Amino acid sequence: MKPTLVLVGRPNVGKSTLFNRLTRSRDAIVADIPGLTRDRHYGHGKLGDKPYIVVDTGGFEPVVKSGVLHAMARQTLQAVDESDMVLFVVDGRQGVMPHDKIIADQLRQTGRKIMLVVNKTEGMRTAFATSEFFELGLGEPCAISAIHGDHVGELVELALSGFHTQLEEAEAEAGKYPKIAVVGRPNVGKSTLINTLLGEERVIAFDQPGTTRDSIYIDFEYNRRRYTLIDTAGLRRRGKVFETIEKFSVIKTLQAIEDANVVVLVLDARSEISDQDTHIAGFILETGRALVIAINKWDGMDNYQREIVKREIARRFGFLDFAKYHFISALHGSGIKGLFPSIDAAYAAAMAHLPTPKLTRALLAAVAKQAPPRGGMSRPKLRYAHQGGSNPPLIIIHGSMLNHVPETYRRYLENTFRDTFQLEGTPLRVEFRTGHNPYANKKPAPLTEEEAKRAHSRRRRNRKKYG
Numbered sequence: 001m002k003p004t005l006v007l008v009g010r011p012n013v014g015k016s017t018l019f020n021r022l023t024r025s026r027d028a029i030v031a032d033i034p035g036l037t038r039d040r041h042y043g044h045g046k047l048g049d050k051p052y053i054v055v056d057t058g059g060f061e062p063v064v065k066s067g068v069l070h071a072m073a074r075q076t077l078q079a080v081d082e083s084d085m086v087l088f089v090v091d092g093r094q095g096v097m098p099h100d101k102i103i104a105d106q107l108r109q110t111g112r113k114i115m116l117v118v119n120k121t122e123g124m125r126t127a128f129a130t131s132e133f134f135e136l137g138l139g140e141p142c143a144i145s146a147i148h149g150d151h152v153g154e155l156v157e158l159a160l161s162g163f164h165t166q167l168e169e170a171e172a173e174a175g176k177y178p179k180i181a182v183v184g185r186p187n188v189g190k191s192t193l194i195n196t197l198l199g200e201e202r203v204i205a206f207d208q209p210g211t212t213r214d215s216i217y218i219d220f221e222y223n224r225r226r227y228t229l230i231d232t233a234g235l236r237r238r239g240k241v242f243e244t245i246e247k248f249s250v251i252k253t254l255q256a257i258e259d260a261n262v263v264v265l266v267l268d269a270r271s272e273i274s275d276q277d278t279h280i281a282g283f284i285l286e287t288g289r290a291l292v293i294a295i296n297k298w299d300g301m302d303n304y305q306r307e308i309v310k311r312e313i314a315r316r317f318g319f320l321d322f323a324k325y326h327f328i329s330a331l332h333g334s335g336i337k338g339l340f341p342s343i344d345a346a347y348a349a350a351m352a353h354l355p356t357p358k359l360t361r362a363l364l365a366a367v368a369k370q371a372p373p374r375g376g377m378s379r380p381k382l383r384y385a386h387q388g389g390s391n392p393p394l395i396i397i398h399g400s401m402l403n404h405v406p407e408t409y410r411r412y413l414e415n416t417f418r419d420t421f422q423l424e425g426t427p428l429r430v431e432f433r434t435g436h437n438p439y440a441n442k443k444p445a446p447l448t449e450e451e452a453k454r455a456h457s458r459r460r461r462n463r464k465k466y467g
Contacts, residue, residue, distance in 0.1 A: 003163040004053045005045070006079045008107065009089035010099050011059025014119040018089060018146035019056035022047050022156065042217055048156035050163070055079050060103050080107065085159050086114045088138065092121040092129045096136065104136040115159055116141040122148050177219070178347045181230040181260035183284075185276055188268040189296040193330035194218070194231050222340055230256045257283065261391055262290040262346050262425075264339070269309050269327070270297045273316050281320055288392035290346035290426040291323040294339060299329040322418065324425055346425025350391045354421060359385040359395060366416040375404020392427045402432035 005022070007015040020026055023043035041056040057079050058072035080086055086107055090100050107114050116138040121129040122145035130141040142158060144151045182190045198220060216231040257263055263284050267277055284291055295309065306327075313325070324342040328335035363385045372380045380401040388394040395417055414428045447455065 002045075002051045002053050003084040003160060004055060004082060005085050005087055005159055006055040006057060006083035007087050007089055008057055008060055008076055008080065008103065010091070010097065010103070011061070013089045013091045014146045015059075015089050016041075016056055018087075018117070018119065018144075018152070019043060019054055021146050021149060021152050022054045042219075045156070047153060048160065050160045052156075052160060052163075055083070061099070077106075077110075080110050080112055083112055084163065086110075086112050087117050087155075087159065088114055089117045089119050090133060090136075090141075092118040092124060092143065095132050100136060104138055108137075113162075114138050115155075117155060118143045119146050121145055122150055177226040177228050178262060178343070179217075179228045179230060179260045180343060181232060181256045181263045181289075182266060183232050183257060183263055183280060184266035185268070185274070185280070188266045188271075189330040190266050191231055193264075193266060193294070193296065193328075193336070194229055196330050196333050196336060197222070197229065225344075227343075230260060232256045254283065257289060258287050260289055261350055262292060262343050264343070265291060265293045266330075267293065267295045267313070268297055269295045269301060269306075273309075273312050278316055281317060285320065285427055288427050288429065290350040290392070291320065292339060292342045292346055292425060293317070293320070293323050293325045294330075295325065295327045296330050298327040299332055299334060322423075322425060322427060342425060349423040350393065350426040352390065352393060352421065352423060354387040354393060354395065354417075356384070356386040358421075359387065359417070362417060362420045363397060363413070366413055370412065372405050372409050375401055380405050388431065392429055393423060394429045394431060396431045396433055398433050400434055402434045405432055 007019055009015050019041065022045050024046040025043060043054050043056070045052040045054045057076040059069075060076045061069045061073055088103065088107060090096070116133060116136060118130050118133055118141045121143040124143075126143045129143045133141045142151070142155050144155050146152065182194055184190055198218065218229045218231065220227050220229050265277075265281060265284065267273065281291075293313075295313065298306070301309075317323075324346070326335055326338050326342065328339070330336070363382055367382050372382065378401060380399060382397055382399040382402070382405075384399075385395055385397045388396040395413075397413070410430050410432075413430050417423070417430070418428055
């Protein structure tokens with residue numbers, strides 16, 4: 001098992017900056033605004049020689065007893081319970097604050113290993129930057145600058161010095177499992193759905209739209225199969241994205257969709273299906289990700305209301321005829337068991353291997369059943385097909401005059417391949433490639449003197465023979 005390092009501290013002391021430095025990524029949103037990170041954020045440590053997991057937490061406000069800040073503090077304590085080492089991050093330029101003393105007292109009570117990290121010490125003498133923090137009683141502080149990377153490597157070595165770890169294919173394991181992104185508008189129940197799946201409160205579910213701001217990656221096992229769940233920030237309409245942070249969250253959500261293998265689009269059955277829902281679905285389709293649609297808050301609705309919702313979904317999402325629909329209650333857990341068979345089928349279809357002989361036979365059978373329409377003086381010729389990629393499956397068709405194949409015939413071929421190979425839950429792309437004619441722009445070589453004489457003689461004989 002890789003050791004887990006958890007970053008804890010007051011808001012705006014640089015925890016997310018340090019997280020990005022340790023993971024060599026930009027996975028955590030960073031801005032000069034306190035309280036930006038709200039959920040636990042997991043990443044694979046990539047700084048140093050030993051493998052480890054690093055967890056970014058929201059600003060720790062243990063004195064607040066209600067609201068989002070209280071939920072963030074509870075999240076932080078849960079992360080500390082999972083940790084092998086707590087990195088307590090403080091601000092070297094502000095010095096010891098009253099909240100730092102409260103946090104230090106709470107961390108001591110957990111019984112976990114704690115290392116005091118004094119951040120923002122660039123340009124300062126180490127002894128001067130750390131001397132004040134000895135009063136916290138957490139041992140010798142480690143002075144760093146997360147934004148510049150000063151002494152961060154030494155911090156990692158010190159934090160991991162007591163752990164005997166082995167690589168054990170750690171890097172290979174990280175990318176083996178299906179990634180499932182849970183997306184949708186704010187307050188449709190995405191975090192509640194993930195918490196129900198996990199059986200614990202891993203992400204904050206709060207009755208305030210826009211609680212989740214980062215995309216949170218969570219390793220998860222269901223029915224003896226492992227997955228990575230991605231909880232994303234709610235996507236609002238562009239006109240309603242006023243805060244800079246919310247704009248970053250939209251980008252993170254779109255990146256999570258592109259990074260996923262399967263996307264679960266969560267809709268709210270009790271609110272009108274909006275244009276934003278169709279925009280999100282359109283982006284998922286554009287990126288080519290496998291898709292499962294979960295209509296949440298289905299409990300407590302009568303048959304008439306349910307029929308109205310089904311008709312509206314069929315009208316607005318007719319372009320997603322390949323996706324499976326599930327009517328669920330994330331809060332009560334009803335209908336959720338059916339999600340994973342659809343997710344597994346969609347993932348298998350997205351990653352399917354399609355042999356060239358079978359693809360070509362399916363292509364020729366489709367052409368025999370319905371030939372492509374003529375393009376000009378001749379008809380396009382479709383000769384053979386092979387797979388060009390997966391997630392989504394890409395089928396490349398070779399032939400001649402394929403630039404004249406209409407879009408309707410492309411869709412006909414897509415449906416034929418989907419039915420032939422039973423590709424449920426994933427979009428399918430067909431690409432045409434016309435073969436190169438080696439003589440298209442090639443000028444004939446000039447005749448030799450002997451060839452020119454023979455050609456002249458043939459023309460004279462033909463004139464005498466045929467007049």
